[in-house]
Amino acid sequence: MRLSTTTGTFSLRLDGGYTPYKESIRRLKAAGYDVLDINFCRALTGQTDLAADDWEQRIQELRDEAEKLGIEFSQSHPVFLPAHPNNVTAEKLEVYNEMMRRSIIASSVLGVKWAVVHPHEDRAKTALDFDACIKDNVEHFSPYVELAVKHNVGIAFENMIERPTSMRRFASHASELAAIIDVWNEPLVGACWDFGHANFLYKDQRPALRTLGKRLKATHVNDNYGNSDEHMFPFHGSVDWRSLLPVLAEIGYEGDFTYETHKEFNGLPEPIKDQLAKVGYDIAQYCLTLVNPQ
Numbered sequence: 001m002r003l004s005t006t007t008g009t010f011s012l013r014l015d016g017g018y019t020p021y022k023e024s025i026r027r028l029k030a031a032g033y034d035v036l037d038i039n040f041c042r043a044l045t046g047q048t049d050l051a052a053d054d055w056e057q058r059i060q061e062l063r064d065e066a067e068k069l070g071i072e073f074s075q076s077h078p079v080f081l082p083a084h085p086n087n088v089t090a091e092k093l094e095v096y097n098e099m100m101r102r103s104i105i106a107s108s109v110l111g112v113k114w115a116v117v118h119p120h121e122d123r124a125k126t127a128l129d130f131d132a133c134i135k136d137n138v139e140h141f142s143p144y145v146e147l148a149v150k151h152n153v154g155i156a157f158e159n160m161i162e163r164p165t166s167m168r169r170f171a172s173h174a175s176e177l178a179a180i181i182d183v184w185n186e187p188l189v190g191a192c193w194d195f196g197h198a199n200f201l202y203k204d205q206r207p208a209l210r211t212l213g214k215r216l217k218a219t220h221v222n223d224n225y226g227n228s229d230e231h232m233f234p235f236h237g238s239v240d241w242r243s244l245l246p247v248l249a250e251i252g253y254e255g256d257f258t259y260e261t262h263k264e265f266n267g268l269p270e271p272i273k274d275q276l277a278k279v280g281y282d283i284a285q286y287c288l289t290l291v292n293p294q
Helices: 021-031 041-045 055-069 090-109 130-150 174-184 206-215 241-250 270-291
Strands: 003-006 035-039 072-077 114-117 154-158 189-194 216-220
Touching (some): 003 072, 021 035, 021 055, 021 270, 072 090, 114 130, 114 189, 114 216, 130 154, 154 174, 154 216, 174 189, 174 206, 189 206
Parallel strands (some): 035 072, 114 154
């Protein structure tokens, strides 16, 4: 299992700017990371190279730079809507559709194996209706799955956040992710497990990982205390990493150990971010020793 992290690590600056991908990957390489998850999420609001008119050229140049540095992109995070497609404006939906298309094509150009997407639900119409939620997600994501398969990119559905004190949220449970995936019966459709999201719902995440089994293709590794989506390094919150990580080996997980810990960095001055990225690297190296304990 390889260590990976998100380009979102250096994305946001205190001056409100957005760090270009090329700069991000150079800094991450200097911190020790050779495998990356490229984050396209902010293209929805006009940020990142993906939102530029010359995005195809920029992605090609990014691929060339990554090859020079010896960096591999194994995961990506396409854009996602802040609400169900039925509840956003036509203009926002048009931008989303275009940025989803670009996310998948750019993922293919960069050699990404798994693009992580957020399942959704229309709470006003289908809340708690399992079959309706499955049907809704299959209808919405089928064109993107078709495009991704055409470009040899896998689509990994991510578990969402369900707080014990709020109403049920579809796709927070491993069984619901498994059900979405199984509808396609397609090797390039799988699951991404976000350990921080799961910490809101599961005191013990091991049964959920076993439910997903070989469906698990990607990870978002981050920690919190089960109250806020803090996206911290492992051991900075309440996730029980020592009991969880050996299960990845048990179920035959073949993907990467991919950090999504950007909130550790968002409020920091730029030079301190580089130092902290190296600390995170050391924490992750220790985590990897727990996957296959001797």
